[in-house]
Amino acid sequence: QVHLEEFGGGLVQAGDSLTLSCYASMRAFNSYPVGWFRQAHGKEREFIAAFSSYFGRTYYADSVKDRITISRDNVKNTVYLQIDNLRPEDTAVYYCATGPERGSGYDYARSYDYWGQGTQVTVSS
Helix, strand or coil: CCEEEEECCEEEECCCCEEEEEEEECCCHHHCCEEEEEECCCCCCEEEEEECCCCCCEEECCCCCCCEEEEEECCCCEEEEEECCCCHHHCEEEEEEECCCCCCCCCCHHHCCEECCCEEEEEEC
């Protein structure tokens, strides 16, 4: 059984920083990649960042890579997503996801089998 849960969303001001957490209830967490995606109202789900289980490699979407940091704590079964200098266009539901390690395709939603329920981030101007 795999269960993911996101924490840390809320209402923030433009320019603030925010750290989201994704806790994974599962075995062998360190062997699985974890990705973060977001979905704004009326838009498609968008890849943000991923943390591979291979050598700690990280991947970022070009649109946010200057403001995003992904990290993981395998002891706590948790992956974090820090977003700096938040903008109103960052308003979305943020999801974490995991699935078998495939060595590639981290930016594709279909690469992941398990998803959290999402946490809403709203950025006011």
